[in-house]
Amino acid sequence: MKTWLLAMQQQLSRQVRDNKLPHALLFSGVDGAGQEEIAQWLINVLLCQRLKEHVDKTLNKASVLEEINADSAQLVDAVLQPCGICKTCKLFANNSYPDHLTIVSDKKNIGVELIRDLSHFFEKTAHIGDMKTALVNQADTMTVSAANALLKTLEEPTENSFIILTTDSSDLLLPTIISRCHEFEIRPPVGKELLAEFNQQGDDAFVNLSHLSELSDAESAVAFAAFRDMVNKYLFAHQHRADILAILVEHQAGYRWLEKIIVDMMRHQSGWPTVASNNEPTDSINKHQLWDIYNLVQVANGKLKTIVQVNKQFLSEQLLADIKVVLQNNEQTVEE
Numbered sequence: 001m002k003t004w005l006l007a008m009q010q011q012l013s014r015q016v017r018d019n020k021l022p023h024a025l026l027f028s029g030v031d032g033a034g035q036e037e038i039a040q041w042l043i044n045v046l047l048c049q050r051l052k053e054h055v056d057k058t059l060n061k062a063s064v065l066e067e068i069n070a071d072s073a074q075l076v077d078a079v080l081q082p083c084g085i086c087k088t089c090k091l092f093a094n095n096s097y098p099d100h101l102t103i104v105s106d107k108k109n110i111g112v113e114l115i116r117d118l119s120h121f122f123e124k125t126a127h128i129g130d131m132k133t134a135l136v137n138q139a140d141t142m143t144v145s146a147a148n149a150l151l152k153t154l155e156e157p158t159e160n161s162f163i164i165l166t167t168d169s170s171d172l173l174l175p176t177i178i179s180r181c182h183e184f185e186i187r188p189p190v191g192k193e194l195l196a197e198f199n200q201q202g203d204d205a206f207v208n209l210s211h212l213s214e215l216s217d218a219e220s221a222v223a224f225a226a227f228r229d230m231v232n233k234y235l236f237a238h239q240h241r242a243d244i245l246a247i248l249v250e251h252q253a254g255y256r257w258l259e260k261i262i263v264d265m266m267r268h269q270s271g272w273p274t275v276a277s278n279n280e281p282t283d284s285i286n287k288h289q290l291w292d293i294y295n296l297v298q299v300a301n302g303k304l305k306t307i308v309q310v311n312k313q314f315l316s317e318q319l320l321a322d323i324k325v326v327l328q329n330n331e332q333t334v335e336e
Contacts, residue, residue: 002034003197006079022182024165025039025162025183026178027166030209032212033187034186042164043135043162044082045080046162047131048089099129100132103135109143110141140305142173154180165177172305192205210260211260248319249312297319
């Protein structure tokens with residue numbers, strides 16, 4: 001479990017012990033922050049037969065797990081842990097526990113039929129014990145129809161049932177879905193504190209978990225640095241358009257990389273310390289023009305997330321064309 005999840009585990013453990021855990025929970029954060037990890041832990045805690053028996057018997061934090069199995073169960077700073085050896089733990093580990101449902105879609109979006117299956121699941125009596133749980137990963141990918149279907153289940157919960165949603169794009173969820181869940185926003189450390197988590201060193205005070213691939217993989221770090229040089233040359237000398245286009249279309253991190261590069265330029269212009277690839281004169285693009293480019297990137301990113309069958313080739317070509325217009329307008333302004 002990631003170290004920055006400990007405080008959240010402690011809070012959830014207290015709620016479980018005190019029988020005050022919300023019926024619907026939403027774990028949100030950037031990609032890789034640990035949403036699915038903590039969701040799986042919580043569900044396992046809720047379903048573990050031996051842990052539940054001891055929690056029901058006593059509120060003594062020091063003895064909740066001591067009687068279960070000293071080798072397989074741990075109690076660290078009041079964090080509950082499933083025993084891992086009871087029938088429910090073994091079934092859950094094998095993805096065969098009958099009173100838990102994980103919504104998985106083989107398509108880009110979670111359709112309404114899958115959410116209807118979830119509603120029917122909660123209407124049935126539990127096979128083992130008296131508790132039922134459901135997990136909807138990447139809940140932001142639900143269609144509008146699916147989200148509306150889920151609302152009824154959230155509004156009219158069945159007894160001893162828990163629904164857990166995870167997302168790395170909570171802004172794409174319907175506000176009504178968020179309002180009916182207790183949201184737990186995961187905030188990993190940034191800058192040197194995050195680098196220390198991965199035994200890395202550096203001077204980028206703004207590095208965050210979205211840059212994990214560059215932090216943990218040398219090849220990704222080299223590729224990002226090369227792309228940053230290309231973008232600089234494109235912005236200041238109109239070079240490498242074809243190379244940049246290819247990366248935006250084919251590389252999964254292309255748009256994220258482009259956004260970081262533009263943001264770093266904006267920070268540099270504001271006098272904030274950043275990691276730069278060279279000494280390109282960022283001031284040759286004024287703040288307004290750079291802000292326009294940033295907004296263009298944000299709009300393109302939004303389309304990638306929300307349009308089901310987006311044409312990434314066309315979107316990327318349009319983005320570079322729009323950026324070129326901004327740069328040309330800047331050149332005309334400078335000449336005047």
